[in-house]
Amino acid sequence: MAGWSGNVLDIDLNSQTFTTYPLDREMARQFIGGRGLGARLLWDMVGPEVDPLSPANVLIFTNGPLTATGYQTSNRFSVTTKSPLTGTVLDANSGGFWGMQFKKAGYDVMIVRGRAEKPIWIEIKNDEITFHDASELWGLRVFALTEKLGQNNNRRNVLCIGPAGENLSRLASIMNDRERALARGGPGAVMGSKNLKAIVVEGKDRPKIEDPERFKFLLYETRKLLAASPLTSQALPEFGTVVLMNIMNNIGALATRNHQQTQFEGAEAISGEELTEKYLVRNASCWACPIGCTRISKTGKVEGEGPEFETTWALGAQCGIDDLPAIIEANALCNDLGMDTISVGSTIACAMELSEKGYLDSDLRFGRADQLASVIEAMAYRKDIGADLADGSLRLATKYGHPELSMTAKGMEMPAYDPRGLQGQGLLYATSNRGGCHMRGNMIGLEVLGLPKLIDRFQVQGKSSFVILNQNSSAAIDSLVICKFTNMGVADEYFARVLSAVTGIQYATGEMIKVGERVWNLERLYNNREGFTSKDDTLPPRLLTEAPGDGPSQGWVSHLEPMLKEYYRTRGWDQNGVPTKQKLTELGLVNLLN
Amino acid sequence: MCASKRKKANIMPVVKLYASLRKFAGTKELSMAGGTVRAVVSELARQKPAIGEIVLEKDRLAPHVIVTLNGHNITDLDAPVVEQDVVAIFPPIAGG
């Protein structure tokens, strides 16, 4: 098999045994890899009766046929599971080096089942799989653990959980290569519930490429395209993703103080410009990436990766905090404890609003940068007020009688882009299969940056077809698995051709995007099976009814309802948001319902 | 006690610069005269040629440059500008 390694590694933690078997070729052709393959396998393995933190849940790590081929950004990988935060299908996607190494170890898929009786860690060296006792390692934070297990970016890669995952915080991430994260939706808690502390890989084999000449040509063209695009060749390396802070604030779409406002007066102080000027050491990149968007930042207390835009927003504007060094340090702390920075920041913000309004008895207040470190620690260890925050803002706000103050969609905290400033983005959050997430079809390209062209961010009619195209395309890219920043300089048609050149299976551009549509519909079926309905395709009341009083988005709420109706029709779903038999037949999914 | 003379404030539109444009201009913010976005940007390009090179392509905005007028994306350079307006200019950028 070209592209794919053709092997599945199936691990049973109860007995500490494993089997390997061939990857189903037809399934691979239909779903490619990464997120797509993960969703397809999860459908078979984990049904509505399974509690996400029980041994019956699984962790499915997946590569794609492009992983480790050396194509630009062919380092990414996914984990798929049922989310303990949302109860939906969850895939989380990470970069760095681990995914590349896992592919070199000879696997496309690793399924982790059951629960180990006592903490263990797993070592994979191609077909040599060893289960080690992790009782000495349990309790270690991510940075120390990663070093202790012998992290070497190019040769030996550590994937692990920190204390947050051990303590089953539903905001716990799985970390790899020290500071990369499979962050959202609580996969770290699933791993912790299995008593699995770490997975370390070493690999020897690069994947086979079916048409090396064509591959070489596409590599060359991609290099040219990425170098020619000012976004990938200048802006991202120089300023990183935090460059968005001033942009989003300027247009009145930067959620502030738990989405109470859409502009933050402290935005400049936590902007990409400020970061680059005062705290940036250098940029860095993942394996085979020429872009280099990663920041290495330094304050008096820490030096390390980040912060990204979303992190800086969540621990910054969303909490009313304009202290950038405090945010940088809080980011490092989240990485070391193994926690999702977006959900952590937005949950703290929710707690701040609940406290200020007297619903929650705590001294948390907007703007209090000095409180960040202690509350984040408390969350990871479920101590004091941390116990209330450790499982996200929806459980927190519900417990204290005000669920409407949780800025979530399907239970996952929404990121920075306020839907009242971007109509399409609101539709995206409401319909995203893993909850309030921007990476499943980000509309800021079209609605803010003019990529490929600018569309009216306040227009409602017709928005759904853009959202749907973005969602389908993103799902396809998440199945290859490639970084979406490459997509900012390189169009989908190149990815389809690279996929064809590597695997030898011809995918037209439209067919590759159809894989994305297939994945999207399968995820939707999964959620429907779990009991989600069109009622869950919604946003917090604040975004539907409270318009900002000033700024460029003044007077605007999210006009979700008409967009959603059009969305269902355009997706080929019925008015309850259920994929029709016709659509499922078209996508080859109808047999899954039997 | 003398009556204070009321001086008419000389308000001009404000141009805010972001990302790499700041180092080329040597500043974050300037007052710039002009009755339309085009006039303001042209005057800026005249005063700071390095900015002009990034932001303008012949007499149009260079691709992927973002210009907002009071927070709203501008595609029509002939949009009118009044004294209290804020024109923000971002060079080609992106993020996640």
Place this chain on the structure above:
Amino acid sequence: MVDPRIYEMFRDIGRDLFTSNMISSHGGNLSIRLGDRVVIKRRGAMLGQLKPHDLIETRLDRNDSGVALASTELLVHRTVYLNTPALAICHCHPRTAIAFSLSRDELVPIDNEASYLLKKIPVVTEEFASGTLQMANKVAEALRNYKIIMLRGHGSFATGQTLDEAFHWSSTLEESCQIELAAKLINEPFIEYRGMSGSYSKF
């Protein structure tokens, strides 16, 4: 009546198409997909002088009253939307590109801009120019893999997320063909300046 901002976009691009000699007075077509609906030119309208009532909105998947007024090419546009990720279509008659399409099965640009953006433009053939299912399917099939294609002797079909993207490809194609025509007149040996250009025709 269609949203004024959408009308303006059609009007401006229609006018640009006419003034840049990419269409005759009544030729060519523009459409966009709005969710599960299509907005397309009225039958007989002039793209260079579109008025608001010249835009017809109709269903994507089957006929409704709008279809009586819409362009005869509605079938092609619908078929493309149903079978590709396109959200906008620009169909025009770029003269030099059409001339080249008569004698080759693919156009492979020699200029920098078009080789960077387009790489290769396939040429498909169908005798009955408008309104037939065969032609619609053939065009849609080709557009699954390329963002702009030629229908031999007839014109180009380009897709994009927005009309100006589709127009961008069309305009680039015609410019590229005019450059190639000039090069043929100049008739001097070609000095290759692009790396790996031998692979463009395999794009």
